[in-house]
Amino acid sequence: MTSRQVVKAGAIYFALLFSAGFVLGTIRVLWLVPIVGTRTAELLEMPVMLTVIMLSARWVVRHFSMPYTAPSRLGIGGMALALILALDFTVVLWVRGLSRSQYIESFDPVAGTAYFVMLGVFAVMPLLVSRRELSKMLEGAR
Helix, strand or coil: CCCCHHHHHHHHCCCCCCHHHHHHHHHHHHHHHHHHHHHHHHHHHHHHHHHHHHHHHHHHHCCCCCCCHHHHHHHHHHHHHHHHHHHHHHHHHHHCCHHHHHHHHHHHHHHHHHHHHHHHHHHHHHHHCCCHHHHHHHHHHH
16 A cells, blocks of 8 residues: 555545534524534534544545555544644634634533544544454454
8 A cells, every 4th residue: 555545545544534523513503502502512513523533434445446455544533633634723723813722712621622632533433443354354363
């Protein structure tokens, strides 16, 4: 697997999640927050985003026929995570007119923690989506 394929797969994985997050974020802000509040709305969005993460990771891994190796799979997640963080710490801060410290402080303690955990899940999901492949590898090693 070439590094170019890993970068391309990571960029597409990022684009899938970003697109879904943009749509879900719009729904959350416009319709859910006024009804249930910010924290609850953000927490309600998390299971949907987890599903999107799982489906996107599985699709990218299959579409690019990525071998079950930690460097290639974590490379996809790492590239996508780097793009998400770059977007968060540039465009989002610029649009909201916040400094980095103001941005970090603006997170709700509960929903913010869940968000950062989800970023970690997002990064490792390409490695986790094909557990059948992992099981076959482990059985073959015995």
